[in-house]
Amino acid sequence: MNDAVLSTTVLRPFDTRRAVNLAVTTWFSIAAIGHGIFLAYILAVFYPPIAQSGLHGLQGLDHLPAGFREGDTLGNLAAVAHVLLAAIVIGGGPLQLVPAVRRHAPTFHRWLGRSYLLAAVISSVGGLYMIWTRHSIGNLWSQITISVDGVLILVFAFLALRNVMAGRIAEHRRWALRLFMAASAVWFLRVALMGWATLTGGWGIDWESFTGPFVYALGVGQYLVPLAMLQWYFHCQKRDAGHRAQLAFVSTLVPLTVFMAIGIFAATMGMWLPRI
Numbered sequence: 388m389n390d391a392v393l394s395t396t397v398l399r400p401f402d403t404r405r406a407v408n409l410a411v412t413t414w415f416s417i418a419a420i421g422h423g424i425f426l427a428y429i430l431a432v433f434y435p436p437i438a439q440s441g442l443h444g445l446q447g448l449d450h451l452p453a454g455f456r457e458g459d460t461l462g463n464l465a466a467v468a469h470v471l472l473a474a475i476v477i478g479g480g481p482l483q484l485v486p487a488v489r490r491h492a493p494t495f496h497r498w499l500g501r502s503y504l505l506a507a508v509i510s511s512v513g514g515l516y517m518i519w520t521r522h523s524i525g526n527l528w529s530q531i532t533i534s535v536d537g538v539l540i541l542v543f544a545f546l547a548l549r550n551v552m553a554g555r556i557a558e559h560r561r562w563a564l565r566l567f568m569a570a571s572a573v574w575f576l577r578v579a580l581m582g583w584a585t586l587t588g589g590w591g592i593d594w595e596s597f598t599g600p601f602v603y604a605l606g607v608g609q610y611l612v613p614l615a616m617l618q619w620y621f622h623c624q625k626r627d628a629g630h631r632a633q634l635a636f637v638s639t640l641v642p643l644t645v646f647m648a649i650g651i652f653a654a655t656m657g658m659w660l661p662r663i
């Protein structure tokens with residue numbers, strides 16, 4: 388049986404384009420809830436001590452060993468700006484992608500977009516500064532892989548801005564979506580780590596030193612997997628996209644979404660709720 392016959396006889400009753408949209412909407416809704424929980428954690432854990440003690444606010448936080456150094460004002464400023472602006476990145480990202488917000492509140496979309504872009508850029512520069520001047524968890528591989536993410540954020544932010552200023556909206560949308568994936572990589576890392584730990588008991592993870600095969604894979608996987616899936620989604624949206632490619636995309640995204648949901652639950656219960 389050739390391809391054309393196969394797609395009419397077997398796949399015809401099943402609208403693969405609608406299946407792609409449904410799978411992506413489901414993925415996005417669950418990811419948005421997960422971002423909301425991480426946002427609540429950031430607001431509850433970092434904002435009160437910074438409001439109370441300023442640059443000394445991150446002193447003595449066990450889970451943020453690189454948050455404070457006595458005498459290093461510039462580094463402490465970078466750390467404080469990093470966690471404060473993380474709230475705009477994690478809270479604003481999903482909101483920017485809701486079509487109804489773009490349609491019904493275009494001015495809000497524009498202002499949130501500008502704030503998101505600026506927050507992502509400053510957060511990345513602060514993160515790069517912290518990672519190369521202070522000893523954090525992980526090893527050189529983790530430092531390099533998260534730095535690549537920092538550079539991707541800067542490049543994608545620049546391209547999203549340049550395209551919208553030139554009125555190329557379709558291009559802007561693609562770069563803005565890539566920016567969202569790169570800026571949320573730190574969220575994907577936490578969710579994937581906890582999901583994996585739940586399913587495998589922590590195979591390939593040394594929790595003390597934050598090293599091990601799974602941690603190394605996650606170093607690049609935190610942004611490469613979301614970016615690859617996004618590229619595949621762009622392909623599936625094309626007018627001439629084949630049913631098989633769309634079906635393969637849905638068959639990959641559904642288990643990844645289940646894994647993500649498990650990870651969100653595990654990160655909420657094991658990482659975020661206990662510290663709020």
Ligand code: HEM
Pocket residue numbers: 429450451452453454469470472473474476477506507510511513514515516517518522523524533534536537538540569570571573
């Ligand atoms: C723009 C997206 C980013 C967001 C939203 C973000 C968010 C956060 C948050 C919430 C924390 C606190 C850790 C926690 O309690 O879980 C943190 C810590 C940190 N981030 Fe980021 N981050 C981003 C990008 C980066 C990048 C690109 C780098 C490095 C190049 C980086 C380096 C760090 C470092 C070094 C810490 C401190 C870890 C420690 O104390 O050991 N971040 N980040």
